[in-house]
Amino acid sequence: MATPITAAAFVQALKKEGVRVEEVRDWRNHNRNQQGSWGPVHGIMIHHTATEGADRTVDLVYDGRKGLPGPLAHGCITKDGTVHLTGHGRANHAGSGDDDVLRAVIAERRLPAPNERNTDGNVCFYGFECENRGDGKDPWPEEQITAIVRAAAALCRHHGWGARSVIGHLEWTNQKVDPKGFTMDKLRERIAARLG
Ligand SMILES: [Zn+2]
Numbered sequence: 001m002a003t004p005i006t007a008a009a010f011v012q013a014l015k016k017e018g019v020r021v022e023e024v025r026d027w028r029n030h031n032r033n034q035q036g037s038w039g040p041v042h043g044i045m046i047h048h049t050a051t052e053g054a055d056r057t058v059d060l061v062y063d064g065r066k067g068l069p070g071p072l073a074h075g076c077i078t079k080d081g082t083v084h085l086t087g088h089g090r091a092n093h094a095g096s097g098d099d100d101v102l103r104a105v106i107a108e109r110r111l112p113a114p115n116e117r118n119t120d121g122n123v124c125f126y127g128f129e130c131e132n133r134g135d136g137k138d139p140w141p142e143e144q145i146t147a148i149v150r151a152a153a154a155l156c157r158h159h160g161w162g163a164r165s166v167i168g169h170l171e172w173t174n175q176k177v178d179p180k181g182f183t184m185d186k187l188r189e190r191i192a193a194r195l196g
Pocket residue numbers: 046047048093169176178
């Protein structure tokens with residue numbers, strides 16, 4: 001269990017991890033806190049955007065779309081490896097998922113396959129939306145993967161979490177396939193190596 005990081009500490013933690021940070025518009029006050037609770041936080045969720053083009057992807061993650069208001073994540077990681085901060089507080093990214101998965105994340109145990117949608121993940125997960133078409137063919141540049149590893153490691157370090165606190169959306173619910181194009185196990189290995 002952990003209190004969400006402050007906006008100032010988030011920026012600092014990312015920069016300390018060597019991440020290039022862009023602060024988007026009024027991200028520090030941009031959230032869905034009026035619609036539900038935020039925190040305590042238990043983990044970090046990785047997504048792909050299923051979009052193309054950095055600028056419009058960042059705008060989409062900030063603004064949301066019809067029927068799904070933004071922010072759609074706390075950060076949008078573009079192909080060039082920049083972390084664009086898009087929200088602070090509750091964000092519309094995780095949706096409903098499996099409480100057994102949440103328990104495993106909290107205990108940092110191996111994850112069970114998700115088969116229920118009984119828990120609101122927007123309360124307790126940080127979210128990073130990563131620019132990718134999500135078709136399994138669109139490449140994930142090394143700069144982008146490095147930025148994902150570092151951004152996740154920054155939050156893990158802040159909270160004293162290990163790499164098992166980082167999950168993919170597809171590990172939260174069987175309704176989702178993201179992120180597609182790399183495995184979460186491989187990503188967690190890299191995060192664990194970075195955390196040392
Ligand atoms: Zn997702």
